[in-house]
Amino acid sequence: MVIGNLVWVVDSLLVAFAGWFPLTGPGLFLVLAQVAAVAGFIALQVLGLRRSA
Numbered sequence: 001m002v003i004g005n006l007v008w009v010v011d012s013l014l015v016a017f018a019g020w021f022p023l024t025g026p027g028l029f030l031v032l033a034q035v036a037a038v039a040g041f042i043a044l045q046v047l048g049l050r051r052s053a
Contacts, residue, residue, distance in 0.1 A: 001045060002042060002045050002046060002049070005038050005041055005042045005045070006042060008034075008038050009035050009038050009039055009042070012031055012032075012034055012035045012038070013035060015031055016028055016031045016032060016035070
């Protein structure tokens with residue numbers, strides 16, 4: 001699951017900054033908000049995995 005979330009973050013950053021889609025200001029904000037949320041999930045997943053080991 002952690003790897004899938006990492007792929008999501010990288011792909012979202014590519015969508016935001018590679019110019020593949022013409023994002024509006026609010027659209028860019030929402031994509032970056034998703035990046036931040038999923039990165040937070042990654043941090044929690046890694047923390048949980050370390051504690052369970």
